[in-house]
Amino acid sequence: MSAFHILIVDDNEPNLYQLQVLLGGSGYQVVAAVNGAEALTKARQNPPDLVISDILMPVMDGFTLCREWKKDERLRQIPFVFYTATYTDERDREFALSLGAERFLVKPEEPEVFILTIREVIQQLQRPPAPLAANTPARLPMEEPLREEFGYLSQYNEVLIRKLEAKMQQLEEANRELERDITERKRAEAALRQMSRRLLRLQDEERRRIARELHDTTAQSLAALAINLNVVKDSAPDLSARARACLSESLELAEECSREVRSVSYLLHPPLPDEAGLGSALRWFIDGYTQRTGIHVDLEIPPGLTRLPGDVELALYRVVQEGLTNIRLHSGSKKARVCLECRPDQAVLTVADEGRGMPPGLLERMGRHGGELGVGIPGMRERIRQLGGQLEIVTGSKGTTLTAIMPLREEPV
């Protein structure tokens, strides 16, 4: 006797596979179809001994398949088992059974229970056929086809609409959840941005205060110290050679300290590009920088550079200031290059050195904590981002290059 032949219908590949393994392993011969229409075609070509069908499937769902099955003279005696994860309401079960299905199983069923149920259906099948029940649609007297069709359609509609409503409700809930998340996130981002702006402003104010303090007090005292030491040097000809050497050295130290303090004060708060415009301010700042640090800077500015929007000029100026300060502190390079290009829609500024490059992994770490607050590079990034631009950094053993790209808005006419 040939193996018992079961047709399984499911649009979900893993589900089909699972059933195939389970039923195949129990000695059944299994044929698969991915929707109702394919199942009908296959069953008509080669009728199975049993069909197990999912309900929610594209092209033709399980309800329609069962309906067609029970209308087909050649198929209607073959038992039909529903196996569904979506239609789990009691009314869905009633509707499914009213279509003439033998069983209605809800996924996922324990494999043993599933197989037992299937065996039971098969045993019933092997008993002599019971007289047809009068109230199943497939077994209705033929003289009432219209009324029956109408009853079927309205129940089918009801089942679908119930399912649709449940899905809509789930979707709406998910949507609300999503909206809550988005609002929360937006609020957090806005707070972070505000905090960054505040931090940058405070940093500016603090730098200005320290620069002024250094310039007005420490630098003045050091200058006075140098003058006094000069006076001592001139009016003490009979000092020992050792004392003279010490005095000269002290004088040099005082002068060096004074220069350093002025440099730091200058670099902390250089003159801003307000009236002079970005080009002149950069030239001025870079002259002072080279004088104080000994680092030579090539500066390239477009010849007829016109004024850019004030906030753009200030942000670019800050990039040069921070970039050159980093070169002095971290790169070890004796040369730097600052280049500004202006295109109609954007300004591109690069600040490059030929130094040792940034420590490995630092950029990635900064990128990973992208929203991080801070001074230095995160501060530059934030200023540029606030104006819709971006900062790119390339670094390696041959040096570091910062590129700031700033969109230039069309000025309204």
Ligand SMILES: Nc1ncnc2c1ncn2[C@@H]1O[C@H](COP(=O)(O)OP(=O)(O)O)[C@@H](O)[C@H]1O
């Ligand atoms: N031009 C550069 N060359 C080498 N390393 C750099 C350069 N610029 C920045 N760095 C590295 O990146 C780090 C972060 O820079 P920054 O954010 O400006 O902070 P800070 O200068 O206060 O340390 C520096 O500590 C330094 O290790």
Ligand SMILES: [Mg+2]
């Ligand atoms: Mg820095």
